[in-house]
Amino acid sequence: MTDLRFTPGQAVDVRRATRGGSWRVAAYRYKNMSKWMSSVIAFGLGNPILNLIAFGIGIGALVDKNTGGHGIAGVSYLQFVAPALLASAAIQGIVDEVTGPVLDGFVWDEYFFAQAATSLNHKQMINGIMIIASGRGLFTSILYGGVLTAFGAIPLASLLPLILVGVGSSTAWAALVFSWTSRLTDANSVFDILHRFVFMPMFLFSGTFYPLSSSPIYLQWIGWISPLWHATELGRYLTIGEQIPLWLLIVHVLYFVIMFVVGMALTYPVFKRRLFS
Amino acid sequence: MTDLPMIKAVGLTKRFGDFVAVDGINFEVRKGESFGLLGPNGAGKSTTMKMISAVSQRTDGELEILGKDPNKKGPEIRAHLGVVPQKDLLDRELKTWENLYVYGRFFGLSKKYLKPKVEELLAFAQLEDKRNSKVDEMSGGMQRRLAIARGLVNEPEILLLDEPTTGLDPQARHILWDRLFRLKENGVTIVITTHYMDEAEQLCDRIIVMDAGKIMAEGSPAELIKTYASKEVLEVRFGTDRNEETAPKLQNLAERIEVLPDRILLYTENGEATLEKVIASGLSPITSLVRRASLEDVFLRLTGRTLVD
Numbered sequence: 362m363t364d365l366r367f368t369p370g371q372a373v374d375v376r377r378a379t380r381g382g383s384w385r386v387a388a389y390r391y392k393n394m395s396k397w398m399s400s401v402i403a404f405g406l407g408n409p410i411l412n413l414i415a416f417g418i419g420i421g422a423l424v425d426k427n428t429g430g431h432g433i434a435g436v437s438y439l440q441f442v443a444p445a446l447l448a449s450a451a452i453q454g455i456v457d458e459v460t461g462p463v464l465d466g467f468v469w470d471e472y473f474f475a476q477a478a479t480s481l482n483h484k485q486m487i488n489g490i491m492i493i494a495s496g497r498g499l500f501t502s503i504l505y506g507g508v509l510t511a512f513g514a515i516p517l518a519s520l521l522p523l524i525l526v527g528v529g530s531s532t533a534w535a536a537l538v539f540s541w542t543s544r545l546t547d548a549n550s551v552f553d554i555l556h557r558f559v560f561m562p563m564f565l566f567s568g569t570f571y572p573l574s575s576s577p578i579y580l581q582w583i584g585w586i587s588p589l590w591h592a593t594e595l596g597r598y599l600t601i602g603e604q605i606p607l608w609l610l611i612v613h614v615l616y617f618v619i620m621f622v623v624g625m626a627l628t629y630p631v632f633k634r635r636l637f638s
Numbered sequence: 639m640t641d642l643p644m645i646k647a648v649g650l651t652k653r654f655g656d657f658v659a660v661d662g663i664n665f666e667v668r669k670g671e672s673f674g675l676l677g678p679n680g681a682g683k684s685t686t687m688k689m690i691s692a693v694s695q696r697t698d699g700e701l702e703i704l705g706k707d708p709n710k711k712g713p714e715i716r717a718h719l720g721v722v723p724q725k726d727l728l729d730r731e732l733k734t735w736e737n738l739y740v741y742g743r744f745f746g747l748s749k750k751y752l753k754p755k756v757e758e759l760l761a762f763a764q765l766e767d768k769r770n771s772k773v774d775e776m777s778g779g780m781q782r783r784l785a786i787a788r789g790l791v792n793e794p795e796i797l798l799l800d801e802p803t804t805g806l807d808p809q810a811r812h813i814l815w816d817r818l819f820r821l822k823e824n825g826v827t828i829v830i831t832t833h834y835m836d837e838a839e840q841l842c843d844r845i846i847v848m849d850a851g852k853i854m855a856e857g858s859p860a861e862l863i864k865t866y867a868s869k870e871v872l873e874v875r876f877g878t879d880r881n882e883e884t885a886p887k888l889q890n891l892a893e894r895i896e897v898l899p900d901r902i903l904l905y906t907e908n909g910e911a912t913l914e915k916v917i918a919s920g921l922s923p924i925t926s927l928v929r930r931a932s933l934e935d936v937f938l939r940l941t942g943r944t945l946v947d
Contacts, residue, residue: 365762367824370718370795372755377746378717378792389740396731472729475788477693478721479744480713637693637712 378480386481386489387496390462394493401497404454405504412446413439413512434572436601443514444523444596445569447505448589451531453560454501458494459539460555464548473636483632487539487625494535495528502527519600526599530592533617536624537588543631563587568594591616642669644796644827645690649699652685652851659685661851662699667796667829672822674842675831676933678943682851683831684724687800690829692716704795717745720794720826724801726785728773734784735760735769742791755791762817763787779810786817797821799830803837815840835933847937854940859933866939867931868893870909874916874923875901884921891915896938903938905931 394401421438425431433441466473476486502524509515515523538555545551566576566583567590573581584590591613597603598610605613645667652660660682667673675683688694689701692708692715701708703715728737735756742752760766763783768776776784782802789797799818803811818841822828832838838845839859847854847862855862872892876884878900885897892904892912906912909928916923937943 365758365790365820365824367790367793367821367826369793369824369826372747372751372793373717373745375714375717379713379746381746382744385743385746388743392736392740393729393731470730471725471727474693474723474725475727475729475741476744478691478716478719478723479741479792480717480746481744482713638695 373480375480379482382481382485383488383492386476386486387492390458390489390493391496393462394458394497401454401500402504405450405501406508408450408454409446409505409508412450413508413514416442416446417512417514434597434601434603439512439514440601441597442570443509444526444600445567445589445593447502447509447523447527448530448592448596449564449569450505451498451501451527452534452563452589452592455494455498455531455535456538456555458497459490459535460542460551462490463539463542464545464551467543467635468545468548473632477636483636484629486636487543487628487632491532491536491539491625494539495532498528498531498535499524501531515600522599523596526592526595529614529617530588530595533620533624534588536621536628538624540624540627540631543628543635563589588617588620643667643702644669644671644704645673645829646702647686647690647699648701650686650689650696650701651698652682652689652694653697658851660689663846663848663851663853665846665853665856667827669827670822670825672818672828672830672841672843674838674845675829675848676833676835676838676845676937677831677848678833678937680850681848683833683848684800685851686848687798687829687831690796691719691721691798717792718795720789720792720797722786722789722797722799722802724804726773726781728781728784728788730773733770733772734765734776737773737784738788738791741788745792747792752791759787759790762790762820764813777810779806779813782806782810782814783817786814790821794826796827796829799828801831801833803832803834811837835937838933845933847933847940849937849941849943855936862933862936863931865936867935868905869907869931870905871929871931871935872904872906872909872912872916873901873925873927873929874904874913875925876921876923887919887921888916891919894939903935905935 417439424438432438473486506520506524510517510520562583566580567587568584569589573584573590594605595613598605643666647663647665649662649664650660651662675686677683685694689696690703692703692712695709704718706715708715732740738756738759739752742755760769763786765780765784768780773781803814818828830841842859844858846856855866881897881902885895885902888895888902888904892906894905896903904912913926913928
């Protein structure tokens with residue numbers, strides 16, 4: 362049994378303790394996430410490889426054959442769906458970082474309440490989670506983009522901007538989902554709701570597999586509000602040179618900026634209320 | 639011990655809608671003191687503790703912690719607090735040592751400081767051999783000790799413990815009490831909430847007894863017992879049906895009596911002598927027990943209720 366060396370109040374530098382907390386929360390989240398790194402990598406690599414096989418060799422071959430070798434929008438089907446698949450993977454992958462950890466923090470282990478007892482403030486706690494979420498979006502986009510490039514599905518020159526679109530769109534989406542998960546008081550059906558009522562319609566009706574204009578007009582609104590459609594359009598502009606007027610390009614980018622700002626603005630007060638009121 | 643108040647509350651109030659959880663209480667905690675909030679569930683202890691922990695904003699009144707207003711300087715105050723919440727709130731994905739290390743990092747503590755500190759805390763909590771275990775692989779007592787060790791990682795000026803031994807077996811409780819004594823010897827100011835009277839008597843220099851959000855009494859455990867109870871208590875049982883009807887016959891045999899559903903308490907200076915009087919009066923209790931008066935009796939006197947319902 363050891364006696365504790367203890368000088369009350371001397372160990373902590375208040376200035377250091379109250380600044381840069383977002384990065385320390387991010388470091389904690391990374392440490393926590395690293396326990397699941399093999400799953401993250403498996404998802405990040407397995408997803409694009411399986412999709413490329415399916416859309417390149419399977420459906421892609423069928424579509425290309427039936428369009429007289431012209432594919433869609435003048436490119437092969439694989440090239441057409443590639444940017445959408447990347448955005449879709451980034452958007453789906455990043456959600457892991459703002460669902461499980463948030464439910465864990467508020468509902469399961471309630472670890473947020475332990476964090477709240479330190480010198481962290483609510484914004485640092487949120488920002489730290491978002492830093493790691495963005496990192497996950499970046500990681501997924503790099504892996505996916507790398508595989509797409511290796512398969513010749515996208516030109517090398519478009520890789521970097523496409524990764525940026527993947528990170529930007531997924532981060533904006535994560536902020537919005539975060540504003541919802543931060544309000545949850547139980548975990549019942551959260552993942553079912555997300556997958557059945559959000560991801561599935563988003564995946565099917567955002568112009569992922571065919572141009573949105575091919576959809577009936579009464580379904581097109583799903584694409585207009587979907588971050589996946591905006592990311593897909595930007596991606597196709599970058600990779601296959603799809604013609605998009607400047608104003609619409611600006612709308613696509615602004616859509617993510619607004620989504621991010623609104624998501625964060627809706628999340629901050631919830632954390633403050635639940636942890637510090 | 640100096641006169642500098644570490645915590646000062648004046649008219650401290652917390653409302654949730656129409657419900658008043660803490661109702662205008664006043665108290666001070668001084669440096670090096672071990673201060674207890676005693677009361678039953680729902681008395682307002684934990685709400686008071688959350689306000690002292692600078693995680694809950696007061697509705698009214700004044701509160702100063704380390705000379706600062708927690709409504710305005712929460713993070714700065716929390717930098718010097720060690721909090722051991724009612725639930726352990728440990729990260730179950732991390733190993734024992736990682737729980738301490740990561741928590742220290744939240745306070746901006748350097749890796750150089752934390753490396754030896756984590757080992758020191760593991761030894762203090764007697765968890766060296768559980769260093770690389772995950773939280774779920776440890777017993778409740780071990781998890782509690784880890785939560786206490788975690789609360790010490792920043793060498794806090796004030797250690798706040800909310801119901802620290804609830805749910806622990808007697809042996810685990812005594813190990814924890816021993817650790818808390820050691821901290822007190824190190825000059826740590828301790829604030830503790832509990833509904834265990836023996837815990838309050840063992841650990842606290844001074845306590846406030848709370849009920850329904852108000853302070854019912856304040857003082858050292860010995861002072862409170864002296865003021866609100868007698869030296870000894872005779873507990874007699876006549877059977878659930880007969881306690882009520884027997885009570886009037888005992889009225890003159892003690893300074894005061896309390897009739898509980900399962901027993902009658904007779905407050906007296908000499909329990910054995912009072913028991914002799916009870917038997918001499920022709921009454922035959924099924925069981926009898928003479929004991930020292932405790933804070934439980936103080937609480938009963940002040941509120942008419944027992945601490946643990």
